[in-house]
Amino acid sequence: MMSIKKLFAGVAVAALAGTAALAQDGPVRIGVVTPISGTYAGIGQQVSWGLDMAAEEINAAGGINGRQIELLYEDSEANPAVAVQKAEKLMTASDVDFLTGTVNSGATLAVGQVAERAGKLIATTVSFSDAITGSGCSPNVFRVNARAGQQSAALAVWLKRERPGAKVFYLGPDYEMGRSTVAAFRKNAEEVGAESTDEVFAPLDAKDYSQYFGGIRAARPDVLYTSVAGNDTVRLFTQLKDFGLLEGLTVLGASGTVTSQNIGAIGAAAEGFITGVGYSTQIDTPENKAFVEAFNARNGAEPDLYGADSYGLLFAYKKAVEAAGSTDTDAVRTALEGLSWETPQGIKTIRSGDHQAMQPVYVVEIKDGAFTIADRIAGEDAIGEDVCDRF
Amino acid sequence: MIEFIQFVLAPQMLNGLALGISVILVALGLTIIFGLLDVINMSHGEFYAIGAFGALALSAFGLNYWVLIALVPVLMIPLGVITERYLVRRVYDGADRHVSTLLLTYGLALILEDVLKIMFGPNTHRPENPLPGATEFVGVFIPTYRLFLIAIGIAVILVVAFVVYRTRLGAMVRAASFDRNMAASLGVRVSWVYSGAFAFGVALAGLAGVLLAPVYSVFPTMGRDFILMAFTVVIVGGMGSIWGAVMAGVVLTQVQAISSLIVSPVWSEPIVFGVMVAVLMLRPQGLFGRIGHA
Numbered sequence: 057m058m059s060i061k062k063l064f065a066g067v068a069v070a071a072l073a074g075t076a077a078l079a080q081d082g083p084v085r086i087g088v089v090t091p092i093s094g095t096y097a098g099i100g101q102q103v104s105w106g107l108d109m110a111a112e113e114i115n116a117a118g119g120i121n122g123r124q125i126e127l128l129y130e131d132s133e134a135n136p137a138v139a140v141q142k143a144e145k146l147m148t149a150s151d152v153d154f155l156t157g158t159v160n161s162g163a164t165l166a167v168g169q170v171a172e173r174a175g176k177l178i179a180t181t182v183s184f185s186d187a188i189t190g191s192g193c194s195p196n197v198f199r200v201n202a203r204a205g206q207q208s209a210a211l212a213v214w215l216k217r218e219r220p221g222a223k224v225f226y227l228g229p230d231y232e233m234g235r236s237t238v239a240a241f242r243k244n245a246e247e248v249g250a251e252s253t254d255e256v257f258a259p260l261d262a263k264d265y266s267q268y269f270g271g272i273r274a275a276r277p278d279v280l281y282t283s284v285a286g287n288d289t290v291r292l293f294t295q296l297k298d299f300g301l302l303e304g305l306t307v308l309g310a311s312g313t314v315t316s317q318n319i320g321a322i323g324a325a326a327e328g329f330i331t332g333v334g335y336s337t338q339i340d341t342p343e344n345k346a347f348v349e350a351f352n353a354r355n356g357a358e359p360d361l362y363g364a365d366s367y368g369l370l371f372a373y374k375k376a377v378e379a380a381g382s383t384d385t386d387a388v389r390t391a392l393e394g395l396s397w398e399t400p401q402g403i404k405t406i407r408s409g410d411h412q413a414m415q416p417v418y419v420v421e422i423k424d425g426a427f428t429i430a431d432r433i434a435g436e437d438a439i440g441e442d443v444c445d446r447f
Numbered sequence: 448m449i450e451f452i453q454f455v456l457a458p459q460m461l462n463g464l465a466l467g468i469s470v471i472l473v474a475l476g477l478t479i480i481f482g483l484l485d486v487i488n489m490s491h492g493e494f495y496a497i498g499a500f501g502a503l504a505l506s507a508f509g510l511n512y513w514v515l516i517a518l519v520p521v522l523m524i525p526l527g528v529i530t531e532r533y534l535v536r537r538v539y540d541g542a543d544r545h546v547s548t549l550l551l552t553y554g555l556a557l558i559l560e561d562v563l564k565i566m567f568g569p570n571t572h573r574p575e576n577p578l579p580g581a582t583e584f585v586g587v588f589i590p591t592y593r594l595f596l597i598a599i600g601i602a603v604i605l606v607v608a609f610v611v612y613r614t615r616l617g618a619m620v621r622a623a624s625f626d627r628n629m630a631a632s633l634g635v636r637v638s639w640v641y642s643g644a645f646a647f648g649v650a651l652a653g654l655a656g657v658l659l660a661p662v663y664s665v666f667p668t669m670g671r672d673f674i675l676m677a678f679t680v681v682i683v684g685g686m687g688s689i690w691g692a693v694m695a696g697v698v699l700t701q702v703q704a705i706s707s708l709i710v711s712p713v714w715s716e717p718i719v720f721g722v723m724v725a726v727l728m729l730r731p732q733g734l735f736g737r738i739g740h741a
Binding site: 300 | 456466580592662664667673707712
């Protein structure tokens with residue numbers, strides 16, 4: 057009798073161990089929910105270039121603990137509702153180990169909640185909204201790119217030095233990211249003595265910004281801060297130029313406002329634009345030069361912040377999984393907290409209190425159609441306080 | 448007060464007019480195809496996009512922008528004829544014409560959008576503005592190109608209205624849409640008239656694409672941009688009426704322009720669609736009647 061019981065127990069244990077081994081044997085599956093269509097399609101393109109390139113390099117070097125990385129793409133259409141559906145599909149039907157790629161901040165917040173319920177981890181490499189690692193933080197959500205607050209802190213340092221006491225007008229896209237970036241910059245700018253005139257929020261995908269120009273003219277600002285992105289920037293900037301509003305006006309913006317994706321279409325209207333950004337192709341290190349060269353060779357285009365941050369993410373995940381010894385959610389979360397790893401833009405460290413990556417932030421200006429670095433703010437000075445109180 | 452009118456209200460209304468003309472340019476082809484063929488062309492926005500990308504591609508060969516304004520609409524005609532002959536006509540005489548043509552053109556729209564994405568990539572392009580700089584117009588600064596847009600838009604509307612309402616060709620087309628059997632028995636080649644009217648609408652979409660490209664930029668999903676507003680204009684104006692579309696286009700964009708001074712800009716669009724709902728409730732046929740029916 058005893059021996060039969062033992063035998064059964066033994067079989068059960070072996071069977072359990074067998075399935076566990078199976079799950080840890082195949083490829084590491086990473087779901088990518090990113091906009092392949094819509095106004096942010098150009099951003100999604102950089103995200104996929106960065107991730108694909110990193111996955112190829114990691115796989116060629118033997119993968120993660122001997123397992124190859126498999127990326128599974130879904131189109132989020134930059135729409136939170138669609139992103140949630142696609143994320144659920146990836147987590148249940150495809151049983152991915154990890155999720156990334158969300159661009160729209162609303163989508164990141166929504167997918168983060170879904171991931172938390174499903175017991176999976178996600179990381180955004182793009183979204184700016186402070187809420188993601190602040191008031192809306194989640195134990196299952198990480199961010200490896202610079203958030204609105206980090207970018208604004210860097211811009212405020214520049215504003216104080218170059219345009220003391222400036223009158224500032226704010227124009228953002230009317231959703232989570234726009235309101236968060238404007239609020240963050242407004243707070244930082246007012247702390248260094250700038251005077252706020254007015255703020256306007258335009259719908260995402262707005263055709264015509266000229267309807268706001270009356271308000272801008274009436275306010276007579278020295279500085280315009282904007283956080284529109286993608287194609288919206290092309291329209292805003294060229295229309296500002298057409299209406300002669302750029303004369304005597306300094307335009308500051310979020311790091312996603314002007315990128316290598318849209319600078320060509322904006323043309324001369326982008327000249328003099330200044331932003332705080334976590335990445336620039338101009339960063340003068342051997343690692344970055346090698347990265348830019350390889351990225352160009354593979355994709356036929358320069359990397360921008362999204363491409364670089366997405367590329368860097370997979371190396372953080374690889375390091376965390378190797379430290380944890382598995383892709384188990386709790387083990388990888390513990391390994392990611394406080395993790396420091398090498399990226400093209402230098403060493404990044406994930407703050408364990410709110411899952412926000414600390415990194416140096418650069419003040420970048422567009423001169424003669426190219427991004428040039430005007431200043432560098434150390435990671436500790438730009439990160440801001442940890443306001444996450446959920447874990 | 449005078450400063451408010453000169454620097455805020457007047458520019459706002461003038462910009463609203465430029466936007467209104469843009470919407471009308473897109474809506475014209477839509478209303479003609481609906482008025483004459485009784486087809487709701489869901490792929491109209493993509494024909495608009497093809498016009499813009501066509502201008503972009505041809506300008507890479509060094510063709511002057513002013514030449515493209517004339518050339519692109521002509522090149523759109525074969526595309527319109529082929530679409531009508533080989534796609535729309537196949538489902539035209541089916542039991543439920545409105546549903547089948549709507550689904551067909553919607554499917555075509557999805558395909559064309561992806562074709563543009565494959566050919567040109569997802570990023571935004573912008574042809575150089577052929578008329579840079581701003582002009583002072585009764586004390587108001589307005590970009591020169593937008594003044595040109597308003598002027599050429601009015602000219603296009605007048606020419607189209609003249610062709611449809613005042614020429615023998617227009618009379619034939621209107622007759623064919625009113626009663627195709629009677630028109631056919633009087634010697635009108637109805638099949639040619641249908642192809643021609645569809646191609647005319649497509650050419651107008653292409654023209655709108657070229658004219659608006661320097662202002663609103665060029666990207667694969669641009670077709671969705673104006674299409675909602677254009678449909679609204681067509682519905683409010685009276686499905687298939689040219690003057691109705693013009694009136695509705697001007698009024699609705701002015702509502703949008705002026706209301707966005709008072710309420711948050713995000714609310715100006717719901718106000719426009721609110722006007723559409725009100726018109727549909729009080730006057731379901733729209734402000735004006737259909738071409739050939741009134």
